[in-house]
Amino acid sequence: MSHTLRWRTAFTYVAAIGLGLALGPALSWLGGWLRPPAVQAAEVAPAVALAPDSPQAVHTCTPDYIANFTARVHVRCTVPAETTIYYFATPNSNSKNAARVLSILLTAESLGRNVRIYYTSSANGSAYGCQFSDCRPIDAAELMP
Numbered sequence: 440m441s442h443t444l445r446w447r448t449a450f451t452y453v454a455a456i457g458l459g460l461a462l463g464p465a466l467s468w469l470g471g472w473l474r475p476p477a478v479q480a481a482e483v484a485p486a487v488a489l490a491p492d493s494p495q496a497v498h499t500c501t502p503d504y505i506a507n508f509t510a511r512v513h514v515r516c517t518v519p520a521e522t523t524i525y526y527f528a529t530p531n532s533n534s535k536n537a538a539r540v541l542s543i544l545l546t547a548e549s550l551g552r553n554v555r556i557y558y559t560s561s562a563n564g565s566a567y568g569c570q571f572s573d574c575r576p577i578d579a580a581e582l583m584p
Contacts, residue, residue, distance in 0.1 A: 495578060496520070498556045500527065502548040505541070507531075510567040512541045513574065514554070526574035527556050530567040543580045553583040 500516035513528035531537045547554045557579040563569075564576040 496560050500554045500556050505544045512537045514544050527577045528569035529577045540580050555581045
């Protein structure tokens with residue numbers, strides 16, 4: 440490659456980068472214009488808050504004890520939900536879901552983080568050992584930041 444060709448190639452790259460830096464901010468409106476309406480609506484939609492009388496309730500749990508039994512994976516929280524609900528469980532019959540829940544719970548415990556547990560107050564998991572007096576089935580779980 441000749442010396443002139445190298446300089447010409449380098450100049451072309453520098454010019455392209457400079458042009459991108461100069462025109463990028465001026466054309467940023469184009470990105471919003473090209474986005475589908477569903478994406479734009481999702482960006483401005485407020486977060487959904489669950490109503491107090493909603494069938495699905497939320498509890499922020501600090502995991503105290505996590506266990507994997509034959510029939511279920513469960514967690515005991517340091518603070519109860521609804522004054523008596525210390526335990527939350529998911530059945531092992533759906534092994535993929537149980538593995539995901541167990542992974543979230545163990546990660547939270549090892550990092551010292553909380554877990555947000557979504558559950559239905561009236562749900563009964565006694566078929567897999569989650570007693571109605573102090574346990575509720577887990578509908579969903581998420582690791583808190």
